[in-house]
Amino acid sequence: MSLLELNNLHVSFKTRHGEIKAVRGVDFWLDKAETLAIVGESGSGKSVTAQSVIGMIPRPHGRIVDGSVSFKGEDITKLPIKQYRKIRGKQIGMVFQDPMTALNPTMKIGHQIQEVFTKKLKQPKKLAKESAIKLLEEVGIKDPVSRYYDYPHQFSGGMRQRVVIAIALAANPSLIIADEPTTALDVTIQAQILALLKRIQKERETSILLITHDLGVVSEVADRVVVMYAGSVVETGTVQEIMETPKHPYTWGLLQSVPTVEGERQDRLKAIDGTPPDLSRPIVGCPFAARCPHAMEICAEQLPANENFSGTHKARCWLHDSRTKSYLELAAGGETSE
Template identity: 60%
Template sequence: MKPLLEVDQLRVSFRTYGGEVQAVRGVSFSVREGETLAIVGESGCGKSVTARALMGMIPPRSGQVKSGSIRFRGRELTRLTKQEWQQVRGSQIGMIFQDPMTSLNPTMKIGTQIAEGLIKHRKQTKAEAKEETLKLLERVGIPEAARRYEQYPHELSGGMRQRVGIAMALACHPELIIADEPTTALDVTIQAQILRLMKELQQQLNTSIILITHDLGVVAEVADHVAVMYAGAVVESGRAEEIFDNPRHPYTQGLLQSVPRLAAGKKERLVPIEGTPPDLFRPPAGCPFAARCRFAMEICLAHMPPAESFSDSHEASCWQNDPRAPKAEAWIAAGRETYA
């Protein structure tokens, strides 16, 4: 079956006073129908820029999709005009933003904000759109939908506002939803409720999801496939169980080591990833993680490693996966011992 979304060698740059920032550097991945892909990585690695590129939301005055392809059901999105993008957003691809307090319009009532998408894309009358909006509010778990319809964003809690954001993204039944860190601003209890809600709605509607996050706990809960990003590039990708059970890139290992694990009778120190990400004004010629990697070799600094495949879905870009690497056996064993 052909993927719903195919991203191939996507590159996005921004023009700034200091020069060109190469925010996304050759990112490739695909998403199938009904599947959840999690894109994980540190802040500044290019996750949100990738998401905005998929929605055609790179500001033209400062940013540009330099090259690459984004195909949705075989249609090339990078060539769409502004008017064509308006037909795609909401109706075919929806987006849940990171902070609902800033993504919702503070001057408009909740109901009006949801209904306008139904009126624009599904050509409903105001009465039909209101009726559908009330059903959506109930569907995402908001009580007293008729009263909430007339309220403004500031009158709702953070969890309620995020539910409104989900309702807006689902309003026109898009085939793909991009969720940009949808639980970051919420407490742990509400996070669990929002994740459960997203999973239930996905199963009901067979919607594909791209989840942008830095929380590996969230990834373990909802993802089918995972793409690990670092310095604007995907350094490892595979099925969720492959990434957690057999990480093949030192950055992926570092992310996993920095997450607390619950094990009876065991006390373990968290292991931080030392150093800072590279300057994307002048990206390194070799592996972007080499300066922070305890396994780095001379070749890592000079040449970008090719992607090595370990299954039909799992691949990683690291010179330590080359059988000629002097530490290869110890490296592979260390990864398996730590996470198996």
């Protein structure tokens, strides 16, 4: 049994312009001590999927329409709010992408970390303070005793992100959701934050659900990858499978849009032409069809089934259907593939 399993998850938001179907039939799993990265453009449904796991879908406009989120074998979407709050923070921690808005600017850093120990773990104040100081040291804050009394504005962006990670770790959760944890940080600080997450995961055997659009981050820390587009999963696989043998045209586009420092000079990045579909309207066929350079007539008419390439690698694309392969071979002059 996996630590976390999402099955046919659908999430919608009611707006003045109609219902926005932000997440459409998402399926994936996450095992103990594993890092799973969800990648895709802005608006692909990554963060909404993560919010569904931690029970932070904005209400009353947002709701889980269908599907399940199973954590340790229990569908937590069916839990009352009081029970969900016992899981949130204690068993599932969250690292937000903007530490300045995630932290309370009017509270000292130490007190914000200490709250987790007093409220979630019921530790007495003196012990909670000692635990908070120890945790500050663990995440790499120098002179943690004095920094305990500082406010968020007295820390750099990288140090604030370490504090947010400390808060997420305080109750020693089984799962940490990291939503763009290195956004707006320079490359050196990004590397430090990623190294910190990897070290903590190894020491505590924590599972990490990483939300990012940075494929460089994915290759550095993830074990497996889920590629999302227009609220749907279009490809999943190990990091090696996604980076070296991607199967979906959208994944090809993401990889081609990454700047390189090796090989021939790259004057301009290759962008994916077009725009994502309107999620307030029904999507017939493959959601990427309108932007795909390899699109065929059937792509706009019918959603392809998942094609399995290994026990861990699968993609939704008509290019890999056996009937399409036969057609392409005939169009190329009757050649057959080995």
